[in-house]
Amino acid sequence: MSFVTYEAKDLIGIVTINREKALNALNTQVLNDLEEVIDGVDYDTIRCLIITGAGKKSFVAGADIGEMAEDTKAEGKEFCEHGNRVFRKIETLPIPVIAAINGFALGGGCELSMACDIRIASDNAVFGQPEVGLGITPGFGGTQRLMRRIPVGKAKEMIYASINIKAEEALKWGLINAIYPQDELLPAAEKLANRIAAQAPIAVRAAKAAMNEGIDVPMDEAIQVEVKHFSDCFETADQKEGMKAFMEKRKHEPFQN
Numbered sequence: 001m002s003f004v005t006y007e008a009k010d011l012i013g014i015v016t017i018n019r020e021k022a023l024n025a026l027n028t029q030v031l032n033d034l035e036e037v038i039d040g041v042d043y044d045t046i047r048c049l050i051i052t053g054a055g056k057k058s059f060v061a062g063a064d065i066g067e068m069a070e071d072t073k074a075e076g077k078e079f080c081e082h083g084n085r086v087f088r089k090i091e092t093l094p095i096p097v098i099a100a101i102n103g104f105a106l107g108g109g110c111e112l113s114m115a116c117d118i119r120i121a122s123d124n125a126v127f128g129q130p131e132v133g134l135g136i137t138p139g140f141g142g143t144q145r146l147m148r149r150i151p152v153g154k155a156k157e158m159i160y161a162s163i164n165i166k167a168e169e170a171l172k173w174g175l176i177n178a179i180y181p182q183d184e185l186l187p188a189a190e191k192l193a194n195r196i197a198a199q200a201p202i203a204v205r206a207a208k209a210a211m212n213e214g215i216d217v218p219m220d221e222a223i224q225v226e227v228k229h230f231s232d233c234f235e236t237a238d239q240k241e242g243m244k245a246f247m248e249k250r251k252h253e254p255f256q257n
């Protein structure tokens, strides 16, 4: 049995972490299942992914504490590398990924959401990196991504003092883009995913790659990243049709993959 389910809906895919009894906590099997599902997506067809958690209480309540409790240093390192490898894979997928955060996003859950391109949340969502209260640091990217998503000082305050924040505060700090009532979260995520899927897909992929490749390099190098991706788009049928349709004041033909 897999702890991660996948549903393809036309041009979008929905990945659900499904270990509700443990609030979708990430143990080794969940990480393996998540990677297997991500690897199995048909990226020739699917143009946007949504990642969410099963149930109405939790997105992901963190890495599995029970599994880590007796770990040696070497085992802790292996678990950290495992989670980081899977999350980096998600972050660098060729298509955009939306985290639909339907409750607790603590520790590894907050970290999973931060590996996604876009975060939207339900009104009961709670975010935090409470690891220092367990005697460890965040280990699936939290020490690195939180300070890249919100101001460094706020990230340090949350991590050092193990402070969890509710959806409203996460919105204020820009950690999430929007808040929805629980029942409206997934429909909102699907609407956004479908809007992304309706754009020129090669251009969307190029935009994601340009932003990902450029974010951590000096500006002159980052500009060259943009030059490459922008110019590559001129070899696509979508660019020809998209611009021709604009000039002819008509709706463009459906974009191609």
Ligand code: CAA
Binding pocket: 021, 022, 023, 025, 026, 061, 062, 063, 064, 065, 066, 083, 104, 106, 107, 108, 109, 111, 130, 131, 134, 137, 138, 139, 140, 141, 142
């Ligand atoms: N690991 C393992 N099991 C977990 C879990 C986790 N991270 N979070 C919740 N669970 C389990 C609980 O043990 C409980 O199981 P049982 O029913 O078998 O006792 C079940 O899920 C329900 O949880 P609670 O009874 O605790 O539910 P609650 O509503 O009272 O509290 C909560 C919810 C505040 C999220 C609380 O469960 C909690 O604090 N969870 C841990 C959050 C956390 O510290 N996450 C960070 C983990 S470390 C990490 O993620 C490291 C990293 O960066 C890689």
